[in-house]
Amino acid sequence: MEPNLxxxxxxRQSFFQRFLLWTELLDxxxxxxxxxxxxxxxxxLFTNEDSARSNLDDQRIKDAWKMSLSTVHPDSSRLIPAVFRPAAFLPLTAPMVFLSMMPAKGIMSMVLPQVSFYAYTTAFTIINGNASYSxxxxxxxxLGGGVFASSAFLGLLPQLAQMKYSLDNLWxxxxxxxxxxxxxxxxxxxASRSFESTRGIEVVDKEGSVLGHSRRAGRKAVRETAVSRVLLFGTSAFIPEVFTYFYRRTRFFLQKPWSLWxxxxxxxxLVMGLMVPASFSMFPQIGRIQCSKLEKEIQSLTEETELFYNRGV
Structure with missing residues (x-):
């Protein structure tokens, strides 16, 4: 069985345990x-399967798990390109989120951050999603090109509206x-992972044996990941805006307005440094689903009550 799977x-980790694990994987x-x-x-991990499963206090085993979980895809067992590993997510997206939320001073300053952000996040989502669908x-x-183009266009709409209509209402x-x-x-x-919900993803039993492809598991995986993204980027954009609103009214800003940036x-x-591991930890990367909630043809293949699938990141 693939070690990461x-x-x-x-x-069976709690949210807090997953959060601590992700702080190590995001190193x-x-x-x-x-x-x-x-x-x-x-x-x-392959040659010492029993000890790797039970002796998590062994430093060699812990380091091996850290390297494997942070660099290898659990579905395909392929090495994830360095720029799309989870550890690259925060350093690359934080500046993009910051620039996307800054007032635009021209077309290029408005377009480039949005284009860069959605190009990267679309590729990241596809590469780190489930890879078992056909x-x-x-x-x-x-699919990635279409999602990138439409997301970048939608992301630019608020700034285009402000440039055209000069909206003065603060809210x-x-x-x-x-x-x-x-x-x-x-x-x-x-949209990036729409194939998972339409074509189905692999579901496995506790021994790692593939029982079939489930569209219901695919929908659950995509829905959970989308919710975590909304929370991540919504919070990461909202809190700095609130902070900036009050910071502009301080004496320090009035004396040194250049300090705003x-x-x-x-x-x-800081906010994204907390929210990235928190959002990645909201749901287990290897999800669990009750067999009774899956398609009838999969239910007929096993007596297990709980099956597993790769939710992705």
Whole structure:
């Protein structure tokens, strides 16, 4: 069985335990682990399956799990490209979120952050989603391109409206971009992984045996990931805006107005530094679903009451 899948099935972790695990998996040093070290860690988990499953206090085993979980896809067992590993998510998206929420001073300053953000998050969502549904590379590329183009267009609408109509209402000017930013992020996740809910994803028993492809499990996986994205980006955009609103009224800002950018960027990074592991931890990466909620043809293949699937990130 794929070690990462085995880990998710064996470990019934609480939200707090998942949060602590993600703080380790999001360590930026996971981006520069050599392929040789990853292969050695995987070999250790394969050859010492029983000890790897039970002796999680062994430092060698803990390090092996950290390297495997942070760099290898649990469905395909393939190495995740460094730029799309979970550890790269915060360093790359935090500046994009900050720039997307700053007032635009021209077309380029308005378009580039949005285009960069949705190009990266669309690719990240597809690569780190479930890979067990039937598809061709061309289909994934076309789907990703379509989602990226439509998300970037929708994301630009609030700023285009403000440029055209000069909206002065504070709530519309500040709240509308945040709401649309969060909603488009969720819709982008739904669309990026739409094949999972229409074609079905693999569900397995506790031994890792594939019982079939379930559209219901696919819908559950996509829905949970989309909810976590809305919470992540909605909170990460909303709190810095509220902070900025009050910061502008302080004496320090009146004396040093140039400090706004630095302070808001720091606030955005701080909020996202908490929200990224929190959103990734909302639901287990290896999801569980009652067999009674799956398709009849899958129910007839097993007597297990609970089955498993890769929700993705």
């Amino acid at each position: 085995r880990f998710g099935i064996a470990q 930026p040093t996971n981006l520069v682990i050599s392929i040789e070290k990853i292969e050695k860690s995987r070999q250790l 598809h061709t590379p061309v289909e994934r590329v076309l 519309i000017k500040k709240a509308l971009p945040v709401v649309i930013f969060a909603q488009v992020s969720g819709l982008s996740t739904f 630095t302070t808001k960027l720091s606030c955005t990074i």
